[in-house]
Amino acid sequence: MHRADHPPSRRAFLDVTGVTVAAGLLAGCSGDSARSARSGDPAPSAPATPTPATPAPATPTPVAVTGRHQAGVTLPRSAQPHLLALVADLGARVTPGPLLAELGEAVRTLTAGSDPRLLGLFPGDLTVTVGVGPRLVRAVGATLPGAADLPRFSRERVASRERGGDLLIQICAGDALLLPVAAAALLDQAGDRIQERWRQFGRRGTEVPVAEDRSAPRNLLGFIDGIVGPHTTAEQERDLWLAGPPAVANGTLAVLRRMEIDLTRFAALSVAEQEAVFGRRRASGVPLSGGSVDSAPGLGAKTPDGRYLVPVDAHVRRANPTVVGVGHMLRRSYSIDAPAPGLLFISFQNDLRTFTATLARMDTSDALLPFTTTTASATFLILPGYDPGSPLGSTLFG
Ligand code: HEM
Numbered sequence: 026m027h028r029a030d031h032p033p034s035r036r037a038f039l040d041v042t043g044v045t046v047a048a049g050l051l052a053g054c055s056g057d058s059a060r061s062a063r064s065g066d067p068a069p070s071a072p073a074t075p076t077p078a079t080p081a082p083a084t085p086t087p088v089a090v091t092g093r094h095q096a097g098v099t100l101p102r103s104a105q106p107h108l109l110a111l112v113a114d115l116g117a118r119v120t121p122g123p124l125l126a127e128l129g130e131a132v133r134t135l136t137a138g139s140d141p142r143l144l145g146l147f148p149g150d151l152t153v154t155v156g157v158g159p160r161l162v163r164a165v166g167a168t169l170p171g172a173a174d175l176p177r178f179s180r181e182r183v184a185s186r187e188r189g190g191d192l193l194i195q196i197c198a199g200d201a202l203l204l205p206v207a208a209a210a211l212l213d214q215a216g217d218r219i220q221e222r223w224r225q226f227g228r229r230g231t232e233v234p235v236a237e238d239r240s241a242p243r244n245l246l247g248f249i250d251g252i253v254g255p256h257t258t259a260e261q262e263r264d265l266w267l268a269g270p271p272a273v274a275n276g277t278l279a280v281l282r283r284m285e286i287d288l289t290r291f292a293a294l295s296v297a298e299q300e301a302v303f304g305r306r307r308a309s310g311v312p313l314s315g316g317s318v319d320s321a322p323g324l325g326a327k328t329p330d331g332r333y334l335v336p337v338d339a340h341v342r343r344a345n346p347t348v349v350g351v352g353h354m355l356r357r358s359y360s361i362d363a364p365a366p367g368l369l370f371i372s373f374q375n376d377l378r379t380f381t382a383t384l385a386r387m388d389t390s391d392a393l394l395p396f397t398t399t400t401a402s403a404t405f406l407i408l409p410g411y412d413p414g415s416p417l418g419s420t421l422f423g
Pocket residue numbers: 244246248249250251252253282284286303305322340341342344345346354367368370380383384387393397
């Protein structure tokens with residue numbers, strides 16, 4: 026994953042240049058348009074682009090919502106700039122199967138632009154990703170992946186309403202206007218079968234190229250966020266997608282943590298102190314041990330006087346999957362401004378322990394954590410992909 030085979034000129038360029046030039050490089054590097062670099066390649070089965078009522082100036086590429094996996098995890102390849110995460114509970118007597126099948130069908134018509142509830146807006150790269158909470162999974166099987174609640178950790182201030190939940194609807198799009206409209210359509214579809222608990226809007230910062238075919242956004246601490254993760258198909262099969270049992274195969278486990286950040290206190294640090302918190306350079310994302318932005322942090326590298334270049338409590342050391350002894354999580358977080366500035370941390374992994382063991386290790390000593398307070402926390406089984414012959418949720422609740 027950590028590629029060491031870029032031509033030297035390109036690597037040097039990525040290391041020393043700022044965001045703007047580097048973003049231009051991404052747009053031009055593959056010969057594709059800036060548009061497809063931003064939105065990712067459409068999967069072969071992507072639906073035909075619907076005709077918009079009024080032509081949009083920059084039209085994001087539609088994302089295939091049906092298939093082996095749901096969209097909104099690895100597709101589009103660069104996550105869309107805007108997100109609305111909506112968490113709800115199911116009524117006590119509601120059977121999940123029919124509700125999920127209807128929601129899946131509504132997602133299909135919304136993303137195809139054929140749902141009148143979209144009010145003629147162009148869906149572009151809209152994706153909707155649906156997950157179910159531990160209570161619903163346990164009702165099918167107590168040992169299934171997704172059946173376990175997320176434990177509590179330090180530095181939490183979570184109201185009971187914002188802990189857990191039965192249903193996650195993650196809506197992402199290039200056009201922020203689509204989010205509340207799609208959410209209203211899906212809530213309308215569900216009717217009184219669900220009660221909303223909380224919702225969170227998020228925004229990705231400027232995307233910075235971090236590998237030949239990949240970019241990651243800056244977060245509101247100014248650092249590039251989302252560099253390390255399962256990015257190749259083989260890594261995703263190993264660490265991201267659930268291999269079984271059949272009821273959950275090709276799904277994944279999501280963790281959502283709304284983390285408020287004490288921006289003022291962080292901004293009062295010198296740049297070198299900020300970089301020591303993460304273990305990476307702020308401008309370039311390069312590990313403090315050197316190399317390029319996609320080099321693995323050299324955790325053994327030391328200064329001549331014997332100090333670690335990546336400090337012992339640096340975030341990238343505490344969270345390093347090899348040190349923790351877990352697989353890679355796919356982080357797809359969004360920056361937030363309300364109810365307070367911070368990060369809606371979102372990770373996807375095929376073993377909940379990947380997240381829990383990482384945060385448990387961060388809890389004991391991670392220079393980043395004292396700047397954070399977690400105010401919402403939940404985990405969901407992201408349901409396997411679906412198509413008209415096998416509706417959303419049918420493998421688990423059919
Ligand atoms: C406000 C909260 C957080 C912020 C701002 C943040 C930011 C970052 C940044 C900037 C990096 C370095 C670049 C990269 O690889 O993406 C990073 C790495 C990482 N973070 Fe976080 N993070 C936060 C919370 C968390 C949490 C809660 C977890 C999981 C429990 C986590 C897991 C990781 C992992 C696994 C890495 C990669 C480490 C490596 O192998 O180098 N982060 N994070």
